[in-house]
Amino acid sequence: MTEAIVCENLSKYYREIRAVDDVSFTVKRGEIFGFLGLNGAGKSTTIKMLSTLVAPTKGNASILGYNARKDGLEIRKRIGVVQQQESYDRNLTVSASMKLYASLWGIEPRAALDKINFLVEKFGLKDSTSRRIRWLSYGLRRRLQVAREFLHDAELLILDEPTVGMDVLARHSFLEFCRKQAKEGKTVFYTTHIVSEAESICDRIAVIHHGKIIALDSPAELKKRYTDVKGVSIVLRNSYDIPSVLGALDNVSRDVLDREVVSGGNEVRIISQEPFRLVLDISNVLQSKNFDVESISVTGPSLEEVIVRLVGEPTKVLKVP
């Protein structure tokens, strides 16, 4: 069997609320599958159904060849789940918590010790092994919560925003680790709000919105699909020119979908459906006002811009540093 997850018309209703509505998709074995969406879009409810914590209202899911409605226990023996919410035994030390978690999964103490040593090293918890969990920072608690799901060699890892609270190094290291796990044959079902993270790690991405999947493809294909959306990037030599440039550009509006200041405050990025004409207009305005411009270029859409477009709520707020 090549599919790790097969969802057919999966739905979950909470009274009148359709948290997940008629969702169908498959995830191949060894794939890192991204599941993105706004808050309350239905990501965590889908995860609860896939991990057999709640039963679907309608439809069905097959996880690793087992029926989610009937074979919950068989499925749960083979998966590892990092919940969005924190879960930990507050009174234990990191080391005791890992050992206890390993024993819950029936791992022999000696085998568990080797794995624990490897994972505390890998997740940067080595200096915290004797500290009680309740005294750890949020980021360290999150690392522990993620690390322990790699103790029991799950075939399918369901990770709900696993990198929330992790610092940049820990996140980088974790993403590398995830890629390696997928190469070794594990399937990863991954949700995050950090779109660049999903773009860098996921083989395919599904976008869920109001309980329905509205797009599903590889990051590259998703971006290709929305080539009508382009970005115009204006890089200035002096970041203090930014407010004046934004003011000058107020009158230049050819289907501007979104504007934002990026790259530490010296780049303005404008999303438009008519980028080439916009470049000419912008050049004229900036030249006439004698701004010190380093470059103006037209770029393809980022995955984040595609997702903003997909969910139909472009950010109109201008971010000025």
Next chain:
Amino acid sequence: MIMESYSVPRNIIRLAQRNFRSSLDREFLVIQLVLPLFFIFVAGFGYTLIVPGVEGISYETFLATGAVAMTVMSSSMLSGTMIWFDRNFGMFEQILMGPFTRLQYVVSVALTIVLTGIMSSVVVFLVSIAVSPGLILSFKSILELFGSLILGSLFFGGFGIFVSLRVKSSEALAATMNLMFFVFTFLSSVFYPSNSKYLILRIIFQINPLTYVADLVRNSLVGLPGFNIPLELLALVIESFVLVYIASLAIRRIDL
């Protein structure tokens, strides 16, 4: 992939071990013993000066056997609150996303509660032997004692679980537990006989399961008849199983 053994008994034992390690720290267990020992050694010796004896036995013996019953109540009720912490610190969901069923979790919690209740009250029982020379220590009396303690721990553990699933905050949980501790203790035969001169008090005493536990413990250890031992045993069996059923139903109905 490591395919470990996930048989039902192994799962329950693993979960119970986890419950002990994570929910019941040493301070909790020590504090559980302080109060009954305080009653035995401080209040008991003090009251002996004004209450020489109750129903033919010394007040120290009466109080020591009552303290055994009180310990099983307080330990079990408080260990039942472990479910509040599991729910609020995410471990309830985490466990149910692992190789366990809800029923296994329920049984493991019940096992933890019974063992905690028995262990605490056995310590108090051993102390009470020292201050109560007239105790009947036979195989039958010990068997009866353990039977009473198991039933008591099931009732009060079930009660602790039920309260834990009803209250939202840790402050409300602590306040409710404190209040119920006093209600159960002082409206039972732990400190004094249940034959109050007021009818309403007698009725309350005689429907309080802690009275049954205290009477059964005294009956097994010193031969006191209580108000009706067979009836009390029957009532305790029924009340314990009703509470266990209600608590397990409440756990199984938790919305996730």
